[in-house]
Amino acid sequence: MFHGKPLYVALAQRKEDRQAQLQLQYAQQIAGLAGPSTAIVPGGYPPFY
Numbered sequence: 829m830f831h832g833k834p835l836y837v838a839l840a841q842r843k844e845d846r847q848a849q850l851q852l853q854y855a856q857q858i859a860g861l862a863g864p865s866t867a868i869v870p871g872g873y874p875p876f877y
Contacts (some may be wrong), residue, residue, distance in 0.1 A: 829835065841849075
């Protein structure tokens with residue numbers, strides 16, 4: 829906290845480097861979601877509302 833406000837600090841990166849990193853991160857997330865998935869329903873809740 830700095831003067832009562834949260835302080836955000838990030839690494840200095842070139843735009844191209846940051847863009848490549850984000851594209852890789854999102855591609856991995858999409859690949860993980862596209863695989864076979866099974867829905868996990870917390871106990872006590874019906875699968876449909």
